[in-house]
Amino acid sequence: MKILVCMKQVPQKDAPLKLNEAGTWIREDVSYEVNEPDAFALEEALRQKEKHTGEVVVVTAGPARALQVLREALAKGADRAIHLEDDAFVGLDAYNTARAIAAAIEDEKFDLIFTGLQSDDYGYAQTGVILAQILGLPHATIIMQIEKTGGGIRVKRELEAGFFQFVDMPLPAVLTIQSGINKLRYATLIGIKQAKTKPLRKVTLAEVQSSMGANLQKIEKLYVPQKTKNTEFLEGPPAEVAKKLLDKLKNELRVI
Amino acid sequence: MDTILVIVEQREGKLNRVSWETIAAGQAIAAQTGWTLEAAVVGSGVAAIASEVAAKKLAKVYDVESLRLEPYTPDAFAYALQEFLGKHPAKLVLMPHTYQVRDFVPKLATALQTTAISDAIGYRYECGKLVFTRQMFQGKFVADVSFAGSGPCFVTFQNGSFRADKVEAGATPAPVETVNVEVPDNIVRNQPQAVFKEAKQAVDLTQAEIIVSVGRGIKEQKNIELAKQLADALGGELAASRPICDNGWLPMDRQIGSSGQTVAPKLYLALGISGAIQHIVGMKGSRSIVAINKDSEAPIFEIADYAVVGNLFDIVPPLIEEVKKAKG
Numbered sequence: 304m305k306i307l308v309c310m311k312q313v314p315q316k317d318a319p320l321k322l323n324e325a326g327t328w329i330r331e332d333v334s335y336e337v338n339e340p341d342a343f344a345l346e347e348a349l350r351q352k353e354k355h356t357g358e359v360v361v362v363t364a365g366p367a368r369a370l371q372v373l374r375e376a377l378a379k380g381a382d383r384a385i386h387l388e389d390d391a392f393v394g395l396d397a398y399n400t401a402r403a404i405a406a407a408i409e410d411e412k413f414d415l416i417f418t419g420l421q422s423d424d425y426g427y428a429q430t431g432v433i434l435a436q437i438l439g440l441p442h443a444t445i446i447m448q449i450e451k452t453g454g455g456i457r458v459k460r461e462l463e464a465g466f467f468q469f470v471d472m473p474l475p476a477v478l479t480i481q482s483g484i485n486k487l488r489y490a491t492l493i494g495i496k497q498a499k500t501k502p503l504r505k506v507t508l509a510e511v512q513s514s515m516g517a518n519l520q521k522i523e524k525l526y527v528p529q530k531t532k533n534t535e536f537l538e539g540p541p542a543e544v545a546k547k548l549l550d551k552l553k554n555e556l557r558v559i
Numbered sequence: 560m561d562t563i564l565v566i567v568e569q570r571e572g573k574l575n576r577v578s579w580e581t582i583a584a585g586q587a588i589a590a591q592t593g594w595t596l597e598a599a600v601v602g603s604g605v606a607a608i609a610s611e612v613a614a615k616k617l618a619k620v621y622d623v624e625s626l627r628l629e630p631y632t633p634d635a636f637a638y639a640l641q642e643f644l645g646k647h648p649a650k651l652v653l654m655p656h657t658y659q660v661r662d663f664v665p666k667l668a669t670a671l672q673t674t675a676i677s678d679a680i681g682y683r684y685e686c687g688k689l690v691f692t693r694q695m696f697q698g699k700f701v702a703d704v705s706f707a708g709s710g711p712c713f714v715t716f717q718n719g720s721f722r723a724d725k726v727e728a729g730a731t732p733a734p735v736e737t738v739n740v741e742v743p744d745n746i747v748r749n750q751p752q753a754v755f756k757e758a759k760q761a762v763d764l765t766q767a768e769i770i771v772s773v774g775r776g777i778k779e780q781k782n783i784e785l786a787k788q789l790a791d792a793l794g795g796e797l798a799a800s801r802p803i804c805d806n807g808w809l810p811m812d813r814q815i816g817s818s819g820q821t822v823a824p825k826l827y828l829a830l831g832i833s834g835a836i837q838h839i840v841g842m843k844g845s846r847s848i849v850a851i852n853k854d855s856e857a858p859i860f861e862i863a864d865y866a867v868v869g870n871l872f873d874i875v876p877p878l879i880e881e882v883k884k885a886k887g
Contacts, residue, residue, distance in 0.1 A: 322700070435666065444661060461818055462659075463658050465756055468753070469751075470750065472748060482805055483804070519674035522702045524702065528698070532862055536867070541873040556846075558768070
């Protein structure tokens, strides 16, 4: 099985984020990490390769800093990496990101393409499905299990409120992977060493730009959400805060 | 005249009630823009749902039918709606942001060379221009997003963004038009099996009056015990955000959020929960929310009634003692 994993670098979960002066994006001087569902997508690809042999290729679209995500993936066992490298990739809508990735892999034939089910920054939850449509492939979303069958694969789709569904589908296919589908591995020291010698292909914006277009959705303004609730902050040393909180639970919320 | 189309969600012949929220959104936008509001039900043998929807204040309801639309597949839904929209153009297409919609809308929008503004929480109509608001960076920011294509513009609304009870009934039932769509044999590639539930849910958190819920801030499995002690002292149930259940620290049936249970207790006490959107949609209807988190910018504080910025391991032990004392 030849598997492509689309990965994204996003701001670290608890990184304090600040708006830029124009109020259109965040200030980029923060710590970054791999988008969590993408880490599960990579792990699933590595497990499928271990079961069925093959190759795992990782791709990301982002500035120079995004290389870190690919390095970590190679250290965990991916065979090679593709980096669509340009600052401009940060500001793309999902349609353009998918078009750029599709253009970068047009000479390759993958049996499976994985993405995380959504990103922690934009949260579109669309890039994988759009990529499937562009490539003319079937897709399934929010996947919690993948089994190879005679003619293709059987996947377990997560639905809302604790429901699931198995879906049989042919290969090649695109799947968006849910967090928690597996247990993540750590990179080994040997893996980290080997990663340095693994093939990395850089793709410039110019190489894929003819396949892209204008963004169809535009962020006019980014801002801190307006509070809909009148939140009361309780302050003081822990013992005092505990007393204050008890008073609220008892006398305001009346749950004690 | 420009048209707004609401695509009502049905699953296995049952109307998904979140669709009423989308119709409420459509009615609000139609009232402000003066555009025509229509709805479509897509499926096989779903005329009864179309009639139910037609009781609402809508110009028209379409019953889009094909045998291939049951069971649901993204291929058939995207194909049928592309055909339908080709003959009945809409400027704006509204849907609830459900797992099913997420599965086919990006495909449909791409096939029409347009875009979907996904998981929107509201809209504004200013100077003849519609902007939609959506959360970004896990709810830390909100973005005003405008549509820059030539249409149709698809928008999916987050569960709970509009109130279902605000839907206006029509003076007379809206006309229902059946549209039969021919979905060719070779279009559908996926073969879905029956929908099932993993295991009988042992805990019904929807009935709990007090819920103590833990998130990543609990750090280690052994610390769950601390949250359990607080839940016990309060006489409440223990719940968690998704990562805790993914780690196996608590069973999946204690998960709150879009993939778990949706709850509205008297008290929701969130310990070390940052408040990612997927969690918030499962608990934002709670009567009161108390949040303890060390990150002062955690989105959970946006919806909390009482907030404590601090280390939960410092605050929870004395709180347990206070609760025990108060209860005698």
